[in-house]
Amino acid sequence: MAKVLDFIKESYQEVTGKVTWPTWAQLQNHAVVVLVASVIIALVVLVMDKASSNILELLYGTK
Numbered sequence: 001m002a003k004v005l006d007f008i009k010e011s012y013q014e015v016t017g018k019v020t021w022p023t024w025a026q027l028q029n030h031a032v033v034v035l036v037a038s039v040i041i042a043l044v045v046l047v048m049d050k051a052s053s054n055i056l057e058l059l060y061g062t063k
Contacts, residue, residue: 022030
């Protein structure tokens with residue numbers, strides 16, 4: 001049990017003293033980048049899905 005407590009104490013010290021946390025502005029900028037990238041990836045997947053659906057409809061003649 002002592003090892004677990006030591007691990008928790010050391011983890012807390014590392015998180016509070018050694019980790020460099022981003023500023024609020026940096027956090028907002030990174031969130032915007034992630035949001036834009038997610039939308040772009042979603043649009044690419046949508047286009048690929050529609051294209052493959054149209055190709056399969058052409059091949060099989062179903063709608």
